[in-house]
Every structure is written in structure tokens, then in C-alpha cells.
Amino acid sequence: MVRNRTHELLNDIAFLGPAVIFFTMIVVASFFLGIYYAFTDWNGISLTANWVGLENFRTIFTDDRQVGYSALFTLRLTITAVILSNTIGLGLALIVTRAIKFANGFRAIFFLPNVIGGIILGFVWRFIFTGAFPSLSRIIPLQFFQLPWLGDAFTGFWAIIIVFTWRTTGYLMVIYIASILAIDDALIESAQIDGASGVQMFSRIILPLIAPAITICLFLMLSWSTKIFDVIFSLTRGGPFKSTEAFALNIYFEAFQANNYGLGSAKAILFFVVVGIATLVQVSITKRWEIES
Amino acid sequence: MSSAADRYNPTRTLVLTVVATIAAVIFLAPFYFVAINSVKIYGDILRNAAAFPRTFQVQNYIIGFRTSNFLRAFGNSLFITSISIVFMVFLGAIAAWRMVRRPHWFSKLLFSLFVVAMVIPFQSVMIPLMRIARMFDLLNSRNGLIVIYLGLGMPFTAFLLHGFARTVPLELEESAYLDGASTIRIFVSIVLPLLKSMLATVTILQAFWIWNDFLLPLLILFDDRLQTIPIAIFGFFGQYTDQWDYALATLMMGITPIVVFFLFMQRFIIRGVIAGSLKG
Numbered sequence: 001m002v003r004n005r006t007h008e009l010l011n012d013i014a015f016l017g018p019a020v021i022f023f024t025m026i027v028v029a030s031f032f033l034g035i036y037y038a039f040t041d042w043n044g045i046s047l048t049a050n051w052v053g054l055e056n057f058r059t060i061f062t063d064d065r066q067v068g069y070s071a072l073f074t075l076r077l078t079i080t081a082v083i084l085s086n087t088i089g090l091g092l093a094l095i096v097t098r099a100i101k102f103a104n105g106f107r108a109i110f111f112l113p114n115v116i117g118g119i120i121l122g123f124v125w126r127f128i129f130t131g132a133f134p135s136l137s138r139i140i141p142l143q144f145f146q147l148p149w150l151g152d153a154f155t156g157f158w159a160i161i162i163v164f165t166w167r168t169t170g171y172l173m174v175i176y177i178a179s180i181l182a183i184d185d186a187l188i189e190s191a192q193i194d195g196a197s198g199v200q201m202f203s204r205i206i207l208p209l210i211a212p213a214i215t216i217c218l219f220l221m222l223s224w225s226t227k228i229f230d231v232i233f234s235l236t237r238g239g240p241f242k243s244t245e246a247f248a249l250n251i252y253f254e255a256f257q258a259n260n261y262g263l264g265s266a267k268a269i270l271f272f273v274v275v276g277i278a279t280l281v282q283v284s285i286t287k288r289w290e291i292e293s
Numbered sequence: 294m295s296s297a298a299d300r301y302n303p304t305r306t307l308v309l310t311v312v313a314t315i316a317a318v319i320f321l322a323p324f325y326f327v328a329i330n331s332v333k334i335y336g337d338i339l340r341n342a343a344a345f346p347r348t349f350q351v352q353n354y355i356i357g358f359r360t361s362n363f364l365r366a367f368g369n370s371l372f373i374t375s376i377s378i379v380f381m382v383f384l385g386a387i388a389a390w391r392m393v394r395r396p397h398w399f400s401k402l403l404f405s406l407f408v409v410a411m412v413i414p415f416q417s418v419m420i421p422l423m424r425i426a427r428m429f430d431l432l433n434s435r436n437g438l439i440v441i442y443l444g445l446g447m448p449f450t451a452f453l454l455h456g457f458a459r460t461v462p463l464e465l466e467e468s469a470y471l472d473g474a475s476t477i478r479i480f481v482s483i484v485l486p487l488l489k490s491m492l493a494t495v496t497i498l499q500a501f502w503i504w505n506d507f508l509l510p511l512l513i514l515f516d517d518r519l520q521t522i523p524i525a526i527f528g529f530f531g532q533y534t535d536q537w538d539y540a541l542a543t544l545m546m547g548i549t550p551i552v553v554f555f556l557f558m559q560r561f562i563i564r565g566v567i568a569g570s571l572k573g
Contacts, residue, residue, distance in 0.1 A: 011476050012395065019388035019447050020403065026425065026444020027410050033421035044423070092316060100310045108559055109317045112324075115555040115562070117505030119523045120547045123530055123540070124323050131537055132326045135342035166320065171566060178567040216570050227414045230507050234527065248416045255420045256512070265420050272417035279412055 037265035044261040056266035066242055067267060070250040071274075077160065077246060078225040084165045085221050086214070089172030094206075096173070097180045107177065111170035118167070118230025125163045126150065126235055150236050153243035160244060163231050168224060172217045179213035180206065215286040222282055226275050247271055324548070331541035338537050350538065357529070357543035365518065366525035367550065373435055373510075373521060374503045377442040378496055384443065385450030386458075386492065390484055392451070393458040394466075404455060407448035415445070419512065426513060438513045442503055450495050453569060457491040458484070490568075497558075497565035504551065522547050 038056055042049035060067050092110055096103050113121060129149035137145035149159050183206065191205055207214075229248040232238060238245035238253070245253070251271060255264030330338045332349045357363070392400040422441070423432075431437025461484055469479050485492075507523040514520060520528065526547045533540055555562060 008395070012391065012399070014477070015387045015391035015480075016399070016403065018384045019451060022384070022440065022443040023407070023410070023447045025429065026422065026441055027413070027418060027448070028406070029425050030418040030421040031413065033424060034418055037421055044420075092313075095309050095313050095316075098306065098309050100306055100313060102310075106313045106317055107563070108556070109320050111563065112552065112555065113320065115501060115551050116548055117507060117523050117551075119505075119507045119527055120544060123526065123544055124327050124548075127330070127537060127541060127544075128323050128326060131330070131338060132342040135339075138341075139343055166323075170320075174563050174566050175570050178571075220570065223412075223414075227416065229416070230523075233507070234530070248414070251416045251420075252508070261420050268417040268420055272413055275414055275417075276412050 034265045034268055037262050038269045039266075040262045042261045042265075043259050044255065045259070049262065052262065056263045057270075059263060060266060060270065066245065067247075067250055069242070070245050070247045073157070073243075073245065074226060074228070074247040077157065077164075077228065078222065080161055081164050081168070081225045081228075082218060082221045084161065085168045085172055086217050088165065089169045089217065090176050092169065092173045093176035093180055094202075097177055107174070110173055113167045114171045119234045121163060121167055122231045122234025125159070129159055129235075151240060153240070156236050156240065156244040160228075160232055160235060163235060164225070164228060167231065168221060172221065175213050175217055175220075176210065179210040183209050211286075211290040215283065215290060218282055218286055219279065222279060223275070226278065327541050327544055327548075330537065331545045333538065335536075335538040338541075350542075353538045353542035354546070357539045357546060360532070360539065361525045361529040361543050361546075362517070362520070363522075363525065363543070363546050366520050366522045369435065369519060370504055370521040373438055373442075374500055377439045377446070377503050378500050380439070381443050381446045381450050381499060382492055382495055385447055385495065386454050386485070386488060387480060388447075389451045389454035390458045390461075390480060390488075392455055393461075404452075407452050407455075410448040411452060415508065419508070423512060432513060433515050433519065435514070435519055438510060441509065441513065445509075446499050446502070450499060453495050453498075454488065454491060457488060461487050493561065494565040494568045497562055498569045501551075522550075 037049065039051060039053060040049035041052050041055075092106075096106050096110075100106075133145045133147075133149060136142075147155050149155050187205060187209075188201070191201055196204070227248055228246050229252070232244055232246055232249060236244045238249045247267075248271070251264055251267045254267060255261050258264075326342060329346050330342055331353060332351075333346045333353075334348055334350055337344070337347065388403075392404055426432050426437065426441065429437075429440070431440055465483050466479050469483055474482075505523060506521075507527065510521050510524050511527070514524065517528075526543060529543050530540060
């Protein structure tokens with residue numbers, strides 16, 4: 001029996017050990033070290049960091065205007081992107097699951113942008129906005145092509161939304177397709193026999209039945225949008241004049257450009273808390289809605 | 294859902310096909326513009342980006358290929374992605390299986406920590422991570438970067454495989470155990486084959502992440518010789534700001550490998566995305 005217990009313990013160490021070591025060393029250690037740094041003035045280089053108490057948090061809430069702007073920008077971006085991507089993704093899923101030709105081809109095309117990295121996609125669109133659009137506007141005189149796309153805060157915001165929606169929609173569509181295909185044909189047919197209209201069919205039958213997929217897609221979009229970095233970094237670098245600097249970029253610049261590692265850590269902790277709460281709230285609300293419908 | 298009634302409605306099918314086609318054209322347009330302009334001379338790009346190329350400037354590709362050191366970046370990306378994945382998936386699988394089979398307090402604690410860790414944004418740990426990386430000598434090294442990926446990717450990997458390991462029937466393992474097989478033997482010869490489709494899912498999801506990841510390699514690798522594809526492309530753009538002829542050719546080179554991979558593995562990848570999301 002004793003031998004058996006040592007045996008099990010050895011197996012625990014052998015099987016769980018490696019995962020625990022890598023996870024602890026990288027994630028757990030960083031997380032707690034980050035909390036410590038949030039209360040210091042560490043500059044990233046010196047070996048010592050001075051304890052400054054709540055000073056960094058005071059700076060964030062009173063002195064730093066940009067961080068508030070970045071938070072609000074991320075919020076606006078998140079709300080817009082979550083709504084747009086899910087609406088278009090669900091719309092495309094509904095179209096592709098109808099008996100149209102080349103459904104698999106369409107599905108692949110809509111998914112395609114998702115497999116390419118955000119940095120590359122951002123550069124692709126920088127060319128579209130600054131190279132292709134001005135050129136197109138000479139052939140097709142649409143105001144849409146003449147806007148200063150990456151040149152001011154308003155158009156910059158929408159430029160990011162366009163790229164990000166284009167990138168994420170296909171992924172959500174794939175999840176919606178799987179969920180729509182899982183709906184029992186008999187339900188749809190009996191509703192049709194009962195004379196349900198297209199709108200009724202969608203709101204009373206399809207929507208409630210794909211509720212779990214909606215929860216997943218809202219969750220994914222929420223977590224991708226709040227953390228958005230790559231696309232903005234290559235598209236606008238947060239400019240012009242920091243007007244498209246999302247929260248993740250703000251943390252990056254604070255730490256690695258201004259060398260305020262302590263202040264950056266404080267922002268990083270706040271970022272985690274806000275993202276964590278937002279995610280929890282979203283999941284619990286949509287879960288409740290899932291059960292009700 | 295492709296119910297009988299839909300198929301008998303040719304008008305609606307036509308309308309939907311047209312809508313889908315328009316959407317597809319919009320989705321593909323950016324790639325089209327990058328592709329046609331990547332073979333033009335600079336003046337032609339500025340003059341009319343929409344026009345079909347009059348020339349075929351192989352030169353753009355040659356210069357882009359050399360300046361960005363594309364082959365080296367490709368090799369680095371391939372090395373870092375494949376080695377990370379092999380270790381991550383194997384270590385994640387043995388941990389997940391152990392957590393399922395021996396659900397003692399430590400397994401439960403570890404599992405909850407993994408779930409919490411999945412919500413932590415990378416930007417929330419990246420600053421102290423630089424300190425940890427320096428402490429363990431992981432900076433400016435491909436192996437160091439791999440070690441960091443193992444840590445960051447472990448929660449999601451183990452979480453997904455945990456959900457799947459629960460469905461592996463216990464009876465098979467028990468009879469092998471009674472036959473005197475060691476735990477590792479049982480895992481390799483019985484459990485691993487049963488987990489195969491889920492291992493593929495995890496591999497695909499994590500491989501896309503690592504292959505396309507930008508910020509972590511940017512922070513960890515300083516040496517040009519260690520650059521991955523996203524870093525090489527970023528560096529190229531930093532040097533040749535809006536020098537579109539070479540830049541677009543380089544972008545095409547960055548896009549091509551992953552798109553080819555996607556087209557060949559399409560069914561597999563989409564199945565992986567669905568399986569991964571439904572669990573997560």
C-alpha cells in the first residue's frame with residue numbers, strides 16, 4: 001500500500017510536473033511579480049524597484065489623460081466590433097447554410113482572413129487605405145474612397161473596425177454554421193407547415209436554438225476586441241496623435257517606450273481586472289438568457 | 294437546415310447566392326489588390342492601383358526576399374511553432390489525463406488555475422515576464438521563446454484535452470493495468486490514440502497562434518537572425534515605409550505559406566475551430 005502511494009505520487013510528478021513547472025514559471029510567477037511591480041517605480045533596467053504604494057494607481061486615475069482615452073476607445077471599439085462581427089457572421093452563416101451552390105467555397109473565403117496574422121493584415125489594409133483607395137477614387141468617385149482613412153481619429157476608428165470585423169467574422173461564422181446545422185430539420189419543417197414567416201422562424205426557432213453558439217461568439221469577440229493589438233500596431237501604430245491607441249497599446253508604450261514598468265504594471269493589473277469582470281458578466285448574462293429561451 | 298422547402302425556391306437561392314458572391318468579392322478584394330500590385334513597378338502602383346499589371350516585376354520579390362531574409366524567417370517560424378506544439382500538446386495531454394484520472398485536491402486546484410489563467414490577457418503579464426525571461430536566460434533565444442510558449446499555452450491546451458480525456462472509457466485502461474502495463478505504457482498505447490482527433494484540434498489552434506504571434510517574439514528576440522515571419526515583415530516595413538513595390542511582394546510571401554496550408558487542410562482546420570470553441 002505504501003509502495004502504491006509512492007508510486008502514485010511519482011506518477012503525479014511525472015505527468016503533472018512538467019505542465020506545472022512551465023505554467024508556474026511563466027504565468028503564475030509573472031502574474032504575482034506584476035502585482036508587486038504595480039506598487040513600485042521600476043524602470044525595467046535597474047535591479048532595484050522602490051515601493052511607491054498606490055502612487056501608480058493615483059497617476060492612472062488623476063494625471064494620465066491618455067489612459068482614460070484609451071480605455072474609452074477600447075470600450076467603443078469592443079461594443080462596435082462585437083455587434084458588427086456577430087451580426088455579419090450570423091448573417092453569412094444563415095446564407096451559407098441555405099442550399100446555395102459553392103457553399104464550401106464561400107465558407108473558406110469568409111474564413112480566410114482569420115488564418116493570417118494580425119500584423120500582416122494590418123499592413124495589407126494600410127496599403128488598401130493609403131494606396132488603393134486614393135487610386136480607386138479617381139476611377140469611382142465615391143466619397144468612401146476619398147476619406148483620409150488613417151489620417152484622423154474618426155476614420156482611424158472605423159478603419160480598425162473594418163479590418164478587425166473582416167478578420168474575425170469568418171471564425172464566428174464557422175461556429176454559427178455548426179450550430180445551425182445541428183438544428184433538427186423536423187422542427188423547421190413543422191414550423192413551415194404551421195405557416196411561420198421567415199422572421200418568426202428566425203426569432204422563435206433558430207435564435208433560441210443557437211443560443212449556446214451566441215454565448216461562445218460573444219465571449220470570443222469580447223476577449224479578442226478588448227485585447228486588440230497587432231492589427232492596430234501595423235495599421236496606425238495608435239496614431240495619429242495616439243487617437244487610436246487601444247488599452248493594450250497604451251500598456252505596451254508605457255512600459256517599453258516610456259520605460260515606466262511600474263506604471264505599466266499597474267495598468268496591466270487594472271486591464272486584467274476589467275477584462276475579467278466584463279467576461280464574467282457577459283457569460284453569466286448570456287447563460288441565463290440561454291436557459292430562459 | 295437545408296430543408297426541402299429551400300431547394301424548391303429557386304428565386305431565393307439565386308438572391309442568396311448573389312449576396313454571398315458580393316460578400317466574397319469584398320472579402321477577397323484586399324488580397325487581390327496586394328497581389329496585382331506586388332508585381333508592378335512603383336510608379337504604376339501610384340498611378341493606378343486598380344489596374345491590371347502591365348509588367349511582372351520579379352525584382353520586387355527578389356529584393357523583398359533578400360532584404361527581409363525570408364527563408365531564414367520561415368525556418369525560424371517553422372522551428373519555433375513545431376517544437377512548441379510537440380511539447381505543448383504532449384505535456385498538456387499527460388497532465389490533462391492525469392487530472393481526469395486522479396481528481397485529488399491538487400488536480401482540482403491546477404484545473405481551476407488553468408481556467409482562471411485563460412482569462413488573463415497577455416498584456417497583463419508581459420511586463421514582469423521580461424524580468425522572468427531575463428532571470429531564466431530565455432531572452433534572445435528561440436528555445437527560450439519556446440519555453441515561454443509552453444507556459445502561456447499550457448492552460449488552454451490542458452483545458453481542452455481535459456474535456457476530452459473524460460470521455461475515454463476507463464475499462465480499457467483497467468484491463469491493461471491488471472495485465473501489468475505501466476502508467477506511461479497505458480497512456481501511450483491506449484489513451485493517446487483515442488485522443489487523436491482532439492490532439493489535432495489543439496495542434497491547429499495553437500499552431501495558428503504561435504505562427505502568427507507578434508508581440509511576444511518582438512519582445513524576446515532582438516537578434517535579426519532569430520526573427521520569425523511577422524517580425525521580419527514588421528522590420529521590413531520599418532525600414533521601407535510605404536515603399537510599396539517591395540513591401541507588397543514581401544507581404545505576399547508572408548501570406549502565401551499559411552494560406553496554402555489552410556487550403557490544403559481546410560476541412561480539418563474548420564472542424565478544429567468548431568471542436569475547440571464548443572469546449573472553450
